[in-house]
Structures are given as C-alpha cells and as structure tokens.
Amino acid sequence: MSFENTEKISSTINDLSKSIYKHNSEVGWWDDLEKLRSEREDILDFIDDHEDHKSEVLDSINTSINLIITQKLALIHSEISEALEGLRKDLKDDHLPQYDMFAVELADALIRILDLAGAFNIPIGNIMMEKWDYNTKRVDHTREHRSGTNGKKF
Numbered sequence: 001m002s003f004e005n006t007e008k009i010s011s012t013i014n015d016l017s018k019s020i021y022k023h024n025s026e027v028g029w030w031d032d033l034e035k036l037r038s039e040r041e042d043i044l045d046f047i048d049d050h051e052d053h054k055s056e057v058l059d060s061i062n063t064s065i066n067l068i069i070t071q072k073l074a075l076i077h078s079e080i081s082e083a084l085e086g087l088r089k090d091l092k093d094d095h096l097p098q099y100d101m102f103a104v105e106l107a108d109a110l111i112r113i114l115d116l117a118g119a120f121n122i123p124i125g126n127i128m129m130e131k132w133d134y135n136t137k138r139v140d141h142t143r144e145h146r147s148g149t150n151g152k153k154f
Ligand SMILES: [Mg+2]
Pocket: 079, 082, 104, 105, 108
C-alpha cells in the first residue's frame, strides 16, 4: 500500500521528530549527549602522535553514547509498560483525563521514539513509510501464509 502523499507524510514526521528533539535538547534532556559529541569533536581536531590513545578515547566516547541510547530505549519500554498498566487497571490518564492512560502512554512512546530519531538525525518519516510499504507486500504477512505451517499466528 502506498500513499499518494508519501513525501509529505515522511517530511511531516521528520519535522516533528526534529522539533521534539530540538525542544528536549534546549531544556537539557540531551546535555550528556551534547557534551560527549563536543568531546569527540575536540579529540578529532586534536592532531598528535598518539593515535592509539586517540582511538581508545573515541571508543570510550562511542560506548558512552551507546549507553545514552540504551537509556532512551529503556524509557521507550517504560512508556509501553505504562500503557499495559493503564489497560490492566482501566485507568484514565493523570495529565489528560479525557483519554485512557493506555492511549496517552502510546503517544508518549511515539514522542520518545521521535525524540531519539531526531537526536541522531535519522530520517524516521522516510524509513517508516518505506518499511510500511515493505510490510504491506510481505508474503509472510499474508493471511494465507500466516495460516500455513510455521506461519505467524499473531
Ligand atoms: Mg508516560
């Protein structure tokens, strides 16, 4: 399934992702990442004879960046867990009581995913639309295939 306005949808999602990241960065949620990026730039600019040391420090910075990503992924999980809790207890959301907590936590998960994509300049809108198009054409996702031997039951 493809949309006539795929480009527009992709770019709107990309824009949303960039704005969420920009705001969160301005209010300090990404300070650790910005600091590591700045340290990495300093090291890359610094030309010396100690290439081994330089590469060790860069490895360490990249590991720290991956730990930040890991933390953000854990927070995305936490929103999904909150959605489950909301569903389990049939709760309304605390902040937006006009909606079910389940629905608001799904929105929180999306916001966190878009924020993470924005922080790493991932064109998430394009990827999402391409992946959705791919998924709609997958043979293993057809009703016939899924009802066969070893098919995906859910
Ligand atoms: Mg939440």
